Amino acid sequence: MKTQPSLDQLISIDGKRALITGAAAGIGKAMTARFAEAGAHLTLVDIDSETLAATARELTESGVAVTPHVVDVSDEDAVDRLWIELRENEPDILVNNVGIYPFKRFSEVDGAFYDHVMRTNLSSTVWMCRQMIDRRRDRGGIIINIGSTDGIRPAADELSHYSISKAGVIALTRSLAKAHARHGFRVNAIVPGAILPSGAKQVVQKMVDGGVGAVKIGAEYVRRTPLGRLGRSDEVARIALVLASELASYVNGAVIPVDGGFLAA
């Protein structure tokens, strides 16, 4: 009788190359820690050179193999240049985690603002997936896109642009999962609910960025969520690791909420 692999073997991504975008902070940073713990070599991509260097330093000091790249993933040419640099070292696992969520009333959303949000949240994911699929067509790979519950059930009135971009991430995920499983790809999305920023400094920054709206949304979210609290970045990172590993070998085209039950309530 064929013996089943052990749990340790299934969760391990030892020696795999994982590229995480938006890796310097928040959910992306939490993923770097879990992926490193599971044995991956990390390629970290972020636009913020200072925070990225600090995150890379922390990981290197704990003995993890890390290659940081400062890239604006909303810039198609910059993404193409990144993948030229990665040649021969393309990732086995790609996590498209970059996303911004600036609050703005729908009536005030102008073309430049809308384009910026769409390019950062959706086009960047398209450019990264296209490169991954083109360059690994003979080997396949794993793609994890980070959406949001807002792409399914909007939580805030001032985030219509964000909801549109995240609905696009879900549609992209499903369409690639269908078209490219035959080339050896598994493509899935995680849709986090409201996640607590990792440090006190970040909490203050998010409140400054989102203003009163962000605080109100947070309170409303907690009231509505069956688990009755905000999520933590690491709780998203754990599910990303499951999707990246052989534990999820038959999971493709899935959209997995990590939201304390928000979408069910």
Ligand SMILES: NC(=O)c1ccc[n+]([C@@H]2O[C@H](COP(=O)([O-])OP(=O)(O)OC[C@H]3O[C@@H](n4cnc5c(N)ncnc54)[C@H](O)[C@@H]3O)[C@@H](O)[C@H]2O)c1
């Ligand atoms: N935090 C939440 O409550 C929450 C909820 C649902 C979904 N999400 C999604 O999870 C993902 C991560 O969110 P977070 O709250 O951890 O974000 P964050 O703001 O804490 O970190 C995002 C990182 O992305 C980087 N970044 C931003 N624009 C970039 C660009 N153009 N190119 C490269 N790097 C760029 C930033 O420098 C930062 O390091 C996003 O896609 C977000 O939409 C977050």
